[in-house]
Amino acid sequence: MTTPVKVTTTQTDGATILGISGDLRIATVADAKLQLVTALAAYDEIQVDLSEVGQCDTAGIQLLLMARASACAKGKRWMPKGHTDSLRVTLDRIGISVENLGSQTEVPENGHDGRDRGSRG
Amino acid sequence: MDPADLYQQTFRVEADELLAEIEAVILLVEENPEDGDAINRLFRAVHTLKGSGGMFGLADIANFSHVLESVLDKVRSRQLMVGRELIDLTLAYRDQVAVMLHVGDADAPAVDIERVEDIKQRLAALSPPPDTKVVAPPQKPAPAASQTGDPVTYRIRFAPQPPLFLSGTEPALLLDELRDLGECAVVAHLNDVPALEDADPEGCYLSWDILLTTTAGLAPIKDVFAFVEDISAIEIDDVSSDYVIDPDAPLPRLGEILVQRGDVAVSDLHDALRSQSRLGELLVDSGQLPRTKLTSALAEQRSIAAHQSAAKGDSVRVPSEKLDALINLVGELVINQARLSQLARNTVNMALQAPVEEAERLTDELRDIVLSIRLMPIGATFSRFKRLVRDLSGDLHKQIELATEGAETELDKTVIDRLSDPLVHLIRNCIDHGIESPDERSRSGKPAMGTITLTAAHQGANVVISVIDDGAGLNTNAILAKAKERGLVTADAALSDKEIFDLIFQPGFSTAEKVTDVSGRGVGMDVVRREVDSLRGSIELHSEAGRGTRIDLSLPLTLAIIEGLLVQVAADSYVVPLSSVEECLELTPDRFATTSRRNVIQVQGSPVPLVRLRDIFSLPGPRPLLEQAVVINVGQIRVGLAVDQVIGNHQTVIKSLGNLYGRADCISGATITGDGNVALILDLVGIIRDASNDEISRLAGSSAVAPAHGKGRATPGA
Numbered sequence: 127m128t129t130p131v132k133v134t135t136t137q138t139d140g141a142t143i144l145g146i147s148g149d150l151r152i153a154t155v156a157d158a159k160l161q162l163v164t165a166l167a168a169y170d171e172i173q174v175d176l177s178e179v180g181q182c183d184t185a186g187i188q189l190l191l192m193a194r195a196s197a198c199a200k201g202k203r204w205m206p207k208g209h210t211d212s213l214r215v216t217l218d219r220i221g222i223s224v225e226n227l228g229s230q231t232e233v234p235e236n237g238h239d240g241r242d243r244g245s246r247g
Numbered sequence: 248m249d250p251a252d253l254y255q256q257t258f259r260v261e262a263d264e265l266l267a268e269i270e271a272v273i274l275l276v277e278e279n280p281e282d283g284d285a286i287n288r289l290f291r292a293v294h295t296l297k298g299s300g301g302m303f304g305l306a307d308i309a310n311f312s313h314v315l316e317s318v319l320d321k322v323r324s325r326q327l328m329v330g331r332e333l334i335d336l337t338l339a340y341r342d343q344v345a346v347m348l349h350v351g352d353a354d355a356p357a358v359d360i361e362r363v364e365d366i367k368q369r370l371a372a373l374s375p376p377p378d379t380k381v382v383a384p385p386q387k388p389a390p391a392a393s394q395t396g397d398p399v400t401y402r403i404r405f406a407p408q409p410p411l412f413l414s415g416t417e418p419a420l421l422l423d424e425l426r427d428l429g430e431c432a433v434v435a436h437l438n439d440v441p442a443l444e445d446a447d448p449e450g451c452y453l454s455w456d457i458l459l460t461t462t463a464g465l466a467p468i469k470d471v472f473a474f475v476e477d478i479s480a481i482e483i484d485d486v487s488s489d490y491v492i493d494p495d496a497p498l499p500r501l502g503e504i505l506v507q508r509g510d511v512a513v514s515d516l517h518d519a520l521r522s523q524s525r526l527g528e529l530l531v532d533s534g535q536l537p538r539t540k541l542t543s544a545l546a547e548q549r550s551i552a553a554h555q556s557a558a559k560g561d562s563v564r565v566p567s568e569k570l571d572a573l574i575n576l577v578g579e580l581v582i583n584q585a586r587l588s589q590l591a592r593n594t595v596n597m598a599l600q601a602p603v604e605e606a607e608r609l610t611d612e613l614r615d616i617v618l619s620i621r622l623m624p625i626g627a628t629f630s631r632f633k634r635l636v637r638d639l640s641g642d643l644h645k646q647i648e649l650a651t652e653g654a655e656t657e658l659d660k661t662v663i664d665r666l667s668d669p670l671v672h673l674i675r676n677c678i679d680h681g682i683e684s685p686d687e688r689s690r691s692g693k694p695a696m697g698t699i700t701l702t703a704a705h706q707g708a709n710v711v712i713s714v715i716d717d718g719a720g721l722n723t724n725a726i727l728a729k730a731k732e733r734g735l736v737t738a739d740a741a742l743s744d745k746e747i748f749d750l751i752f753q754p755g756f757s758t759a760e761k762v763t764d765v766s767g768r769g770v771g772m773d774v775v776r777r778e779v780d781s782l783r784g785s786i787e788l789h790s791e792a793g794r795g796t797r798i799d800l801s802l803p804l805t806l807a808i809i810e811g812l813l814v815q816v817a818a819d820s821y822v823v824p825l826s827s828v829e830e831c832l833e834l835t836p837d838r839f840a841t842t843s844r845r846n847v848i849q850v851q852g853s854p855v856p857l858v859r860l861r862d863i864f865s866l867p868g869p870r871p872l873l874e875q876a877v878v879i880n881v882g883q884i885r886v887g888l889a890v891d892q893v894i895g896n897h898q899t900v901i902k903s904l905g906n907l908y909g910r911a912d913c914i915s916g917a918t919i920t921g922d923g924n925v926a927l928i929l930d931l932v933g934i935i936r937d938a939s940n941d942e943i944s945r946l947a948g949s950s951a952v953a954p955a956h957g958k959g960r961a962t963p964g965a
Contacts, residue, residue, distance in 0.1 A: 127304060152412045155448035163444055184418045188440060189448050196442035219419040221433030221455060 128153050129180050133161035135169070142169045147178030150186025158186075162193050170202050177208030182216050190227055197229065204229045258303050258415065262348050265292045266341050267627075273337045274633045280329040289337075290319045295474045296344070299415045307358070308347050314367045315340050321374060333373060338634070339366050398429070401468060402486045403457040407479035409450030416475050422457070424471045429461030458486075570620060577617045578900035582919045584610040585899070589922055621661070625703045625712070626654030628663055632674055636699060639678045646685050646696040647678055656703035658710050662782055662802055666712070669778050672771040673714045673798055674699060681718035681796055691793065693717070707826060709784075712800045721790035723747045748788040752776045780932055783824070783915060785881060809918075813897040813926060814877060814890040817866040820926035822897060822918060823888065827879045827931050831893050834874040848887050850878055858934060859889040863913060881931045888934075901928060 131148040144165050148154065166172070174193075179186075190206065197204035206227045209217075217224060272289045276282060293316045300308035315337065321327040343363050349355045403425070407418070425431050439452045446452070459468065465483065472481050584607055591603035629651045640647035658666075682688075682697035689695050700715040723744055730736045730750045742750075751772050779786045784802035803809075803826065811822035812831075830850070832838065838848045847854045855878060861870060876887040899918040915930035 152417075152449060159443060159446070159448040166443060184451070184453065185412050185449065188451070188453055189443075191437055191440045191453075192443040192446045192448065195440055196444055199442050216419060219422055219433075220453070221422070221435040221457075222437070226437060 130154055131158035131161065133158065133165055135165055141171070141173060143173045143175050144169075145175040145178060147180070149180045150182035150189060152183060152185040155185045155189045158189055159192075162189070163196075166193060166196055166200075166202075172197055172202060172204050174204065174206040175208050176206050176213060177210060179210050179213055182213055184216070184220050187213075187216055187220065187222060187227075191222075194227065194229065255303060257413075258299055259348055261415070262296060262299065262308075263345075265296050266345055266348075267631075268292045269296075269341050270338065270634055271630050273334055273341075274630075274637070276329055277334050283323075286319070286322055286329070290316065290323055291473055293319055294470075298420065298474065302415060302417055302420070305347070307363075308344055311340065311344060311347075311363060311367065314370050318370050318373050327373065332369070336366055336370050336373075340370075398460050398462050399464070400458060400460045400486050401465075402482075402484050403459060403468065404454070404482040405457065405472070405479060406454035406481075407451050407475060409447070409452065410478055411451040411475065412449055414475070414478055418451070418453070418455070421471055421475070422455070425457060425459055425468070428463050428467055428471075429459055431460075432458040574617055574621065577614055580610055581614055581898075581900050585897075585920070586923060618659075619657075621659050622657040623660050623663060624655045624657050625663055626651070628667055628670070629654050629701050629703075631667075632670070632701065635671065635674060636678065639675065640682075643678065644684065645678065645682055647682055648696060648698055650698055650700045651702070652700065653703035656705060656710060658703075658802070662710075665778060665782060666800070666802070669771075669775040669800075670701075670712070670714065672775055674701075676771075677714065677716040677718065677796070681716040681720075683719050687719075706801070709801050709803055709826060712802070713797060714800075715795065715797045717795040720792040720794055720796055721748060721751075721788070722792065723790075726750055744790075748790065751788070752786075783930075785932065809899060809901050809916075809928060811897050811899060811918075811928065812877060813894040813920065814860075814875070814888075815892040815894055816860045816864070816890050817868045819864070819866065820894070820920055820924060821860065821890070822899065822926050822928045823877055823879065824929070824931060825896065827881050829878045829880050829885065831875060831877050834876050834889060838876070848876060850885070850887065853885075855885050855887045857887045857889055860929075861889070863934065879931055881935055884935055886935055888929075897926075899926075 128151060129148040131146065131150060131154045134145040134147070136143050136145060144162075146158075146162075148158075150158065174190075176190075194204045194206075209224055209227070214224065217227070269289060269292050272285050272292065275285045276289065279285065293312050297309050297312035297316055300306075300312060318327065318333065322329060322333070327333075339362075343359070343366065346356055346358050350358060405418075405421070407416075411418070422431075422433050425433075434456045436454045436456070439454070440446070441452060461468070468483055472479070475481075587603055588607050591599045633649050636647055636649040677699050682699070683691070683693075685695035688697060698717050700713070702711075702713045702715070704711055726747050727736070727742065727750070730747075730753070731738055731740075735750055735753050736742065752775075753773060776786055779800055779802070782802050784800060787799045787801070788796070789799070790796040803824075809822065810825040812825050812828050814821050814823060832850070834848070846857050848857050849855070857876065860866070871891050874889045874891060875893045876889055877893060878885060878887050897918075897920065899920070901916040901918060913930050913933040914927050915933075916928040918926050918928060920926050
């Protein structure tokens with residue numbers, strides 16, 4: 127019923143991409159943590175491919191936030207992309223924006239951080 | 248174990264508990280239909296089953312629960328009265344969900360889909376037609392929720408504690424339920440989410456601020472959090488005055504507005520909410536929101552709702568095997584401690600005394616606490632029987648109610664488990680053979696409703712559990728006749744009432760005129776006694792024709808440890824359970840009743856038969872000139888045990904004898920004494936039974952009864 131999480135690392139064009147596939151749920155987060163911790167330790171700039179993520183619940187989203195917090199604490203960049211529909215739906219339900227899954231970036235004085243916010247939300 | 252299986256397991260255990268709660272509470276409600284608190288508990292239990300069932304993909308349980316939940320909701324809001332049909336249906340629901348839960352187990356029955364559908368339909372049919380009058384609540388004030396349909400805006404702070412996920416709650420579902428109530432803006436707080444390496448990924452470190460505008464009032468909001476309020480901090484505040492409500496337009500999602508205008512980054516929105524800044528101002532000022540203004544807003548006092556410690560009744564679930572291993576270890580420790588203490592007593596090393604004494608004290612305390620872990624109140628077992636009594640009496644068209652006393656009395660868990668079947672049998676007997684039909688009862692001037700009373704109370708080192716009924720009592724003539732018919736007694740035997748009652752415990756005995764489905768042939772009494780014996784307990788029957796019957800089960804508080812009297816016979820040591828010891832005395836010549844027969848002694852003026860352990864165990868060697876007698880009292884029968892020496896009190900852990908010797912008569916276990924030797928623990932009931940019958944029966948003042956095992960002689964006197 128639940129697809130276990132698999133974390134893979136691939137090198138393309140000199141960049142390292144962390145792929146997360148499977149169901150990110152309370153049942154799988156403990157195992158996923160172990161895999162992620164290993165991957166986090168090894169790389170500095172982490173692009174995260176979420177396109178293979180299946181079902182996910184609040185615990186699963188939280189796991190991604192924890193990974194982000196870890197990366198930020200070490201000064202690494204954590205850049206998820208390929209958010210699946212199931213991810214977006216869950217994020218929406220629990221009141222977290224897609225931006226929040228990525229590294230915190232500076233918000234300039236004038237209130238715009240340069241990102242095109244109009245296309246999201 | 249696959250994590251998914253682990254959660255399924257946890258769900259099933261908790262679902263079983265919920266079903267037990269549902270059964271117990273609906274029976275409470277049957278007795279007291281106005282008990283609003285019980286109705287709420289019932290609703291919450293079914294509501295929880297619905298939610299958890301849904302979460303684990305058990306749609307049939309979730310749907311089924313939903314149907315009952317809707318009906319219970321109407322009961323709660325007093326649109327529907329509790330009646331017999333609802334109670335029957337709730338019990339039927341409980342039974343079917345139990346089947347659904349255990350589908351897939353070995354030998355599990357399949358779900359009876361037709362029955363489930365039938366129950367659902369009948370539940371749906373309970374809902375009142377539109378013109379049913381609303382019943383006025385007797386004591387509780389009318390709910391304050393707004394029924395007028397005015398929209399009210401609430402700020403809801405939902406700050407769960409880390410165990411939230413593992414309690415089976417998915418916050419997204421709760422938030423969905425809030426959205427069902429009206430326009431909703433949800434913002435999650437992410438600041439407490441720890442870095443992955445240090446984090447427990449199964450703990451919840453998120454919290455939420457929700458703005459909800461609804462016409463449904465406060466109660467439905469509270470309901471959403473009904474089963475998480477124990478593990479989260481929830482604040483609901485009416486903030487309607489903070490917002491400009493445009494009656495013509497639905498309240499737009501705040502996040503959308505601010506973000507769409509590009510005024511505020513989403514992360515800033517979160518910060519603002521956390522700092523309790525007045526969003527109304529932000530909305531009103533929304534055309535222009537320079538960061539500086541937001542910063543000043545952020546400068547306001549930030550405080551997150553303090554988590555209330557919901558630590559009432561913190562408890563831990565422990566697998567039985569771990570507990571058994573712990574008890575075993577403590578047992579070994581106690582034995583070892585006894586040896587240490589003995590060695591310390593005999594050594595000249597004075598420095599050893601104090602630490603060994605301290606160790607003894609600590610071991611005692613540890614032993615007490617560990618044993619108390621296994622103690623549980625018997626109330627849960629008693630409550631189970633309410634359902635049994637209700638169903639069985641219904642089947643036999645009798646009116647019987649179950650009363651209980653001493654439900655809080657605590658017993659070792661194993662004892663409770665093993666007592667369960669015997670108690671069921673005793674209760675079935677009461678219902679089947681004991682309590683008469685309502686007509687018969689009325690004719691004898693008794694109330695038509697019969698009562699079975701279960702009591703439990705501590706008595707010294709024992710617990711006494713009684714099953715009492717106000718039925719017809721035991722028919723001694725019928726019993727005696729049947730016993731004669733079955734050759735259990737000689738045709739001319741005249742027996743006291745007590746002896747006649749005792750016949751019931753013989754295997755193959757039954758006086759039932761009709762064998763009903765309910766208690767079968769009544770052959771269970773010998774099994775009941777055997778079970779009670781094996782628990783080192785005793786069972787006694789009292790009965791009065793026409794008035795009723797009382798059965799007393801006396802059981803030791805703990806099976807693991809025994810307070811005993813250590814005695815020596817020849818080269819062997821034995822332990823006599825201290826709870827049965829009345830006194831010890833020297834067997835001086837003047838003790839014997841007659842000089843010729845040395846089988847009876849005088850104790851405080853009464854004759855007491857003497858049993859020689861030497862003879863029972865065929866121990867070699869000559870008897871000492873001066874023996875000691877330990878006078879024991881088991882089930883009102885007093886016997887003196889002749890031993891060589893009484894050594895002293897010995898508290899010890901019982902070790903089972905294992906398969907090879909486990910069936911030895913007169914021995915119920917073994918232990919290790921302080922000097923490392925093995926001492927056998929006496930099974931007093933067995934000793935008394937196997938001892939020469941004629942002495943005991945002669946002193947009981949009656950002619951001999953042909954013994955069950957064919958030992959002894961059937962001649963009166965000796």
